[in-house]
Amino acid sequence: MARLDVNRSGEMEVFVRVVELGGFSPAARAGRMTPSAVSKLIARLEARLGARLLNRSTRQLQLTPEGCTFYERATRVLADLEDAERAASIGEEAIGRVRINTSASYATHILAPLLPDFLARHPGVTLDIVQTDAVVDLLAERMDVAIRAGPLKSSSLVARKLGETPLLIVAAPSYLERRGEPHSIADLQNHDRLGFGYARAVDGWALCENGKAVVVPATGRVQVSDGEALRQLALSGVGLARLAAFTVRDDIAAGRLVPVLGHLVSGDPEPFHAVYVGQGGPLPSRVRALLDFLARYGRVA
Template structure:
């Protein structure tokens, strides 16, 4: 009976608030409580769980490994509770904010064109979109769904595949007029090969010549932090770039970019996934609605 008297959801909510506000004082102000009351509540939670969740110092709080695990599960449970309450009032209608982390390339060429349709289908959903090619910590960035390209590392994240795309080396006609079109791997020595400013799964361009695959290093004079930046550099005639086919298909059709070294292509493709935190359990309806929509209308080819 005593177990039923414990307000476990309230303790979870306060713990999550302390973590996200960065301390007891800020969480206390947000909850209109005293810092000592918040501190006692967290201490009672730790005592009941038999585990230290936070390491306290005079300057900051730091999550313990047990605290990290509890925070991850608590945020999911609270989201499910919120979703259950909304569902009780508005049926299965998706309601609330969804924070999306995506590359500029995927946003510009795939997501943005279909967003009006999603927003019309789900008028109760608001979107917060962050564009970056960097791999972010979904929990730290409070991200619901991230779109990631390339091989996925083993993690607690759940992935939903959105298709895959070929990778194509392209250049602007103006660049090829000045420097000529490369036909062999050896020809690349005289070309500006534009690359990414961060580590990739394959550090170079794989090309197959005379039955052997060579990883050609990317040693150009300009690097960019995202694929859309490289595309703009290629369009400006700065150099050669190896980009996802779906991002340059329109440019090639319009003659703004020209594919090169297609005969040496290894056939490598890059997979795209929508990833989210979870262990396969129920998702908030707002997140589920976005994932279902992306699986149908946000596919990469």
């Protein structure tokens, strides 16, 4: 195995330049080196390989058979290296797979309608979408991008804000006919408050009554793992649900859901971010293409 401190690609570049330009002096000028530095590099390369690559004379250089073989293979290696760097360059066309972790609500109401446009713009990109409302470790799960709702905790991740949306408490008309409409926090004690079956930053509904902030536990008979399932339960008349406004606006407009307790809901909207691991250097073009697209078209409100 070659020593790690040997710059083999650099040696190949200088050797190829010497051959193609016909001498140490023109190769030195092209590479901003001195002729003696080029001569010493070629000598070190030959010593490491244990073979003479060039026959030198006062007027010309001539490749040995070993030099011809090394030149042919070195040019292929350098071409492959250039192709690899170009493919990974941040300015290159977006190509490859992007793994996205997102909530089911964002995937259903924001992301899915946008996918035909994104895929048409970037035919070289494929998407692997994993839906979960729980926070995942991007590195452990090998995710490129995650869409997260709520305040961000301090971490090594980089975030791009995708807007913010109010949270609304809603119920189906059938549920309100059966159980009555709540008008105060006290009224909620007599209602099924649907919630999530995993730990959240705020474990309950943040409400405000008479200037006092209150967190009301979601203690309904059903708990779920994502907001879209919660919406479906609310539509079915199972109970009250507290959901992001962008997920229920169409349902409210169509009369499928009715907002309640609007005067008690906290005025703080819920922020959404696209987070990614990006502090180690430039982003791959495939990831940057998705982030730029979401920042422009994938915003919530």
